Amino acid sequence: MKNSIKFLFSLPTVFMLALVVVVPATAQAEEDKTEANKGPLMDIKVSPYTKRPAEDGKSVAAGREIYENSCIFCHGPDGEGDGPVATYLSKDLAPQPRDFTSGIYKFRSTASGEMPMDEDLFRTVTRGVPGFMPGFEGLSPTDRWKVVYYIKSLSEDFKGAEPEAINVVGSAIPSTAVSINKGYEVYQQFKCWECHGGGGLGDGKKAPDLKDDWDYPLPPRNLVHLRSYKNGSESVDIYRTIMAGLDGGAMPSYADFFEGEEENAWHLVNYVRSLSR
Amino acid sequence: MKKNIFVKCISAALLLAVCTTATAAKYKVVDVSNGGSITGAITFSGTPPKNPVLKATKDVDVCGATLTADYYIVGANGGLKNVAIAIENIDAGKAYDKKELIPFTNKDCMFGPHVSAAVKGQKLGIVSEDPVLHNTHLYSGAKLKTMYNIALPLQNKVIKKKLKKSGVVTVKCDAHEWMLGYVYVGTSPYVTVSADDGSFTISDVPPGSYKVTIWHEKLGTVSKDVTVTAGAAAKLDHAFSK
Numbered sequence: 001m002k003n004s005i006k007f008l009f010s011l012p013t014v015f016m017l018a019l020v021v022v023v024p025a026t027a028q029a030e031e032d033k034t035e036a037n038k039g040p041l042m043d044i045k046v047s048p049y050t051k052r053p054a055e056d057g058k059s060v061a062a063g064r065e066i067y068e069n070s071c072i073f074c075h076g077p078d079g080e081g082d083g084p085v086a087t088y089l090s091k092d093l094a095p096q097p098r099d100f101t102s103g104i105y106k107f108r109s110t111a112s113g114e115m116p117m118d119e120d121l122f123r124t125v126t127r128g129v130p131g132f133m134p135g136f137e138g139l140s141p142t143d144r145w146k147v148v149y150y151i152k153s154l155s156e157d158f159k160g161a162e163p164e165a166i167n168v169v170g171s172a173i174p175s176t177a178v179s180i181n182k183g184y185e186v187y188q189q190f191k192c193w194e195c196h197g198g199g200g201l202g203d204g205k206k207a208p209d210l211k212d213d214w215d216y217p218l219p220p221r222n223l224v225h226l227r228s229y230k231n232g233s234e235s236v237d238i239y240r241t242i243m244a245g246l247d248g249g250a251m252p253s254y255a256d257f258f259e260g261e262e263e264n265a266w267h268l269v270n271y272v273r274s275l276s277r
Numbered sequence: 278m279k280k281n282i283f284v285k286c287i288s289a290a291l292l293l294a295v296c297t298t299a300t301a302a303k304y305k306v307v308d309v310s311n312g313g314s315i316t317g318a319i320t321f322s323g324t325p326p327k328n329p330v331l332k333a334t335k336d337v338d339v340c341g342a343t344l345t346a347d348y349y350i351v352g353a354n355g356g357l358k359n360v361a362i363a364i365e366n367i368d369a370g371k372a373y374d375k376k377e378l379i380p381f382t383n384k385d386c387m388f389g390p391h392v393s394a395a396v397k398g399q400k401l402g403i404v405s406e407d408p409v410l411h412n413t414h415l416y417s418g419a420k421l422k423t424m425y426n427i428a429l430p431l432q433n434k435v436i437k438k439k440l441k442k443s444g445v446v447t448v449k450c451d452a453h454e455w456m457l458g459y460v461y462v463g464t465s466p467y468v469t470v471s472a473d474d475g476s477f478t479i480s481d482v483p484p485g486s487y488k489v490t491i492w493h494e495k496l497g498t499v500s501k502d503v504t505v506t507a508g509a510a511a512k513l514d515h516a517f518s519k
Contacts (some may be wrong), residue, residue, distance in 0.1 A: 104422060113415075113424045113441075157422070190430040191410035194452070206335050206410065206452045213421065245426050250451035252412035252428035256436045 053142055055118075055149045063150030066143050070136060075100065079154040094216035094249070095132060095230075103157030104213060106246040107231045109165040112253035117163050121148040129230045166243055166255065169262035172235035175270040183271025186264050190257060195220040195250070200275040210250045218249050226276035238269045304396075304465045305369040312371070312481040313505040317513040319362070319475045319491065320355040326495075326519055331455040333386065336409045340386035344455060347391045348495050356475025357517060359392035361445075361461030361492040363468035364479065365500075371481040373466035378402035378437060381448070381458070383411045383429060388448060388458030392494065394468045395460055397443045403436045405429035409452075415460075416447045426451075445492065459494055478510075491515050 053059050067075075074089075076082040079100035086097050095106075107124050108116040125144045128135035136144060152158040173179055187193060195210070197203040200223035212218040226233045231241045242265055245253035258265045328348055333340040350358035379395040381388065383405040395401070405411045415424040415438070424446060425438050440446065443462045450456035461468060471477045482505045491499040496517040505511045 102420075102422070112426050190428070194410040209334060209454060210451060211454075213423070245428075247423040247426060250412070250414075250426075252414070252426040252451070254428045254430070256427060257430060257434070 053145050053149075055152075059146045059149045060153050062143075063146035063148070063153075066139065066147050067150050070139065071147065074133070079151065092217060094212040094214070094218035095129070096214065096216055097133075099214075100151050100154040103155035104248040106248050108163075108244050108247065109240055110163045110244060111166055111255065112245045112247060115157055115161040115163045117165055118145075118148055118152070121151060123232075127232065130228050132230070166240075168236070168239065170266055172239075172269065173263070173266045175273065179267050179270045180274045181271075182264065183267035183269070183274070186268040187271055190254065190268075192268075196223055200224055200272070212250070213248045220250070223272055223275045224277050226273060233273075235266070235269050235273065238272055239265055242268065303368070306372045307369045307483075309371045309481045309483050311507040312483055313507055314478055314480045314482060314510045315362075315364075315487075315489065315503055315505060315513050316478040316510050317476070317515070318354075319357045319360040319471045319477065319493075320514070320516045321349070321351050321357045321496075322355060322516045322518045325349045325351045325357075333453070333455070335453060336386065336407075339407055339409050340453065344385075344387060346455075346457075347387070350473070352474045354474070355516070356471070356473065357493065358471055358473050358475065359390075359493070360471040360475070360477075360517075361392060361394055361459075361468065361490075362471065362477050362479065362513075363394070363461060363463045363490050363492075364465060364482070364503075365488045365490050367465045367467055367483075367485075367487060370465060370467060370483050375399060378435070379440075379460065380404075381413070381460070383407055383413065383450070383456075386411075386450075386453050386456060388450075388456055390458075390470075392459045392461065392470050394470045395440050395462050396466050396468065397440055397462050397464055400437045400439050401460065403427065403429065403438060404434065405432055408432060411450050411456075412452055414449045414451055416449070417442045418444055421447060461492060482511075489513060493517060 072083055073085045074081070074083045074097040076086065076097070081097040081099035083097065089096060098105075103115065105116040105120070108114065108120050110116060110120070122144055125136050125139075125147055139147070193204050195204045195206045197207065202220045202222035204220065207220050210218050210220060221229060229237065229241070231237055231246065241251065243253060243255045243258065245251050254265070326349055328346040331344045331346055333342055333344060347359070352358060373396055375398060377399060379393055379399055379401050380390075381393065381401045381403045384407060386407060403413045411429040412426060413429060414426040416422060417424045424441060427436055427438065429436070440460065440462045443464045446460040446462055448458040448460065461470065467479050467482060469477050469479055484505050484507045486502065486504045489501045489503045491501065496519070499515055501513060501515070503511050503513050
């Protein structure tokens with residue numbers, strides 16, 4: 001009995017129990033949620049070498065210390081993207097260092113408008129952003145996780161958020177001439193060329209005047225430079241960008257238009273990759 | 278051991294009850310048989326500001342070279358269109374169609390309707406009737422945080438998107454920077470938009486005292502106290518000026 005009383009009052013237990021009861025109930029209430037939950041979740045590669053540290057006050061405090069050694073110069077003392085180095089970055093071009101208090105993230109595995117997964121932040125910290133932010137593979141995976149937790153603590157929007165990765169339907173298909181041709185047709189039909197240009201040079205008729213949410217000029221990606229893709233250049237990275245869009249920028253989500261025809265998205269990925277020189 | 282599980286269940290149930298009361302602000306449908314209404318007109322007193330002429334910089338063949346903004350639409354007797362009127366503090370009342378699609382159209386490189394009203398949880402039916410690429414970019418709140426940014430590459434395909442947050446949703450199109458629209462998302466179905474002549478009616482309101490918000494995209498927000506009595510129409514007029 002003593003044990004059971006103790007059990008009753010242990011907070012985690014109570015929460016777990018509440019979750020068990022609440023989750024199925026709300027899941028059922030979400031009647032509108034499409035039943036298109038097919039295929040695995042977006043495959044997010046994170047370091048398999050170390051165990052992920054717990055997300056608690058201690059990790060956040062440690063993350064802050066790492067942040068103040070490695071990130072503060074661009075992202076600023078309060079994470080507002082206003083570090084001393086930011087002053088020297090050209091204001092003629094987006095992106096500027098992310099303001100972590102805004103809760104706006106381009107590089108997500110989640111649907112447009114949703115918060116990113118922890119793994120998304122981990123990936124960006126690890127890889128960096130080509131042309132803009134260095135990768136921090138020099139930090140241990142454990143330290144990178146702690147930085148991720150600290151960054152999350154800077155925005156209210158992460159509180160209570162339960163981001164869920166979009167479903168990946170199918171997987172990359174061999175880049176054959178047939179596939180590339182099909183991808184070309186999708187590129188035409190879905191009007192990718194209106195921004196990215198007929199030859200993928202980022203010079204489409206809508207390219208001028210595109211801006212990000214902070215009003216910095218943000219031209220569409222020149223697709224012939226595969227290595228410059230900010231959200232990654234692997235097939236799955238490009239698929240993610242097409243489906244999720246880049247919140248904070250102009251690139252919208254195309255998920256609704258590929259629904260049921262996801263194979264065409266993989267053809268488009270092959271076409272886009274084929275543009276690279 | 279069995280007892281242990283029993284105790285756990287009870288505690289979970291208790292906690293659940295606490296949780297649900299904490300978030301009890303959710304709108305509840307009840308029978309409103311003795312309701313009253315709020316009715317009136319929103320006007321603009323004086324000469325309304327001129328709507329700017331917008332220069333199309335892209336897709337001129339579809340959009341036309343110039344477009345006239347629809348920020349101020351003033352009709353007879355100074356009636357001001359496109360003003361949202363919403364009861365803010367009501368958590369129980371008339372039924373509404375949760376599945377109703379709120380139309381939101383991209384046509385001739387303008388959004389229509391320019392301002393619409395919806396209830397939180399309802400869905401927008403977003404569609405493009407133009408042969409060029411649009412993207413419909415919804416932002417919530419004053420911070421303009423992206424709610425959705427969706428591509429509309431094909432004509433006449435309706436995309437349904439749930440309005441997840443209440444308040445003003447600002448809609449833009451990154452591809453055509455002059456395009457601008459709003460959806461006023463209420464926490465209850467007691468929300469509407471003023472008609473061409475500035476008039477509006479909110480019906481089947483349970484008797485009581487309410488805070489009513491009157492919102493115009495350029496002229497700002499006004500809050501009014503309104504008391505509704507059974508079977509009667511409570512008058513609510515407001516004149517904006519600049």
